[in-house]
Amino acid sequence: MTAITETFTVHSRGKGTYEITDRVDAILQKSGIQTGMVTVFIQHTSASLIIYENADPSARVDLEGYFERLVPENAPYFIHTQEGADDMPSHIKMVLTRTSEVIPVARGRMTLGTWQGIFVFEHRKASHHRVVSVSVVGV
Amino acid sequence: MTAITETFTVHSRGKGTYEITDRVDAILQKSGIQTGMVTVFIQHTSASLIIYENADPSARVDLEGYFERLVPENAPYFIHTQEGADDMPSHIKMVLTRTSEVIPVARGRMTLGTWQGIFVFEHRKASHHRVVSVSVVGV
């Protein structure tokens, strides 16, 4: 049985989705695990994770547009506004998506579907360095 | 220590929730694991997973109706529309719910609450074969 935990950093450049599938897979390959599970975790409260279609970019444009409408900046009832108009919506968008994802491993590969990729969903306007930790456990 | 990963297919017949608790439990029982965790993962971007009340069907009717209102078809701002009016809403509903769930195992059983069941949440109108992968790790 093997267990490893590693981290990597994603340099985001504003709101949007940033694919990290290859970086997660590199840690799995390094572990040598054939059967088990991969946990992906983002160490932030204003960015999140999603597993999303990685084929047609228009699906990502619509996703990001929808979230802007669902959690608008400058809602009159927000009181947590000191860090900017995009701060409180970023926390809510994070809660509505995911902080952790776990992907089963079979025959040394993550069991992702054909169109699935793992993404960091950045909710802040400014550039950020986002730390993702990945844990692999299995045999 | 044991680790197994298996898959099964759910035949969905339109939008709605389809319980898979027994199918997940069968893989756990086959593994023989007494203590550890079960990961459930759906290999699609237009269907998702939820853990939900499995007693009163009216709670599922209201859930599905709410999601239809929250993410309406034919929103004028969607550009990813080639695959039908229910396609882009299906991706968003998936992101708002879950792709993976992990359930702790104690004494050979998932520690689900009395009213909790594991469901595939199908977001497309047409029938689909949905692949679910399940990984069990423990002792």
Add this chain to the structure above:
Amino acid sequence: MTAITETFTVHSRGKGTYEITDRVDAILQKSGIQTGMVTVFIQHTSASLIIYENADPSARVDLEGYFERLVPENAPYFIHTQEGADDMPSHIKMVLTRTSEVIPVARGRMTLGTWQGIFVFEHRKASHHRVVSVSVVGV
């Protein structure tokens, strides 16, 4: 390789967020695991889990207010109303947040970010005893 699963109870006193980071960490410390993963799971369908900012309480006030608006009580289309006006919204809020979270472990510590805490998000008005199960697997 070690695997343990334990449960604890959170006594909620109405809608709101209740931090449980220390209680989860206590189970990790008891396990002695240095590398692996911690799964946190809530055994209910009207309360959920979030990983959220634990520094400025105003961020939690705004989160809770947003969810009240997003999933209002007494929506005219709800039919699952026998258990009170806050029951059906509680199920939906649970689905929109998380039932399970998994946190990688490195050097005997959860890899939480500086501002991240683990919270039970209670969606019912009345007091409840909420059972959280925690599973730790690793070496």
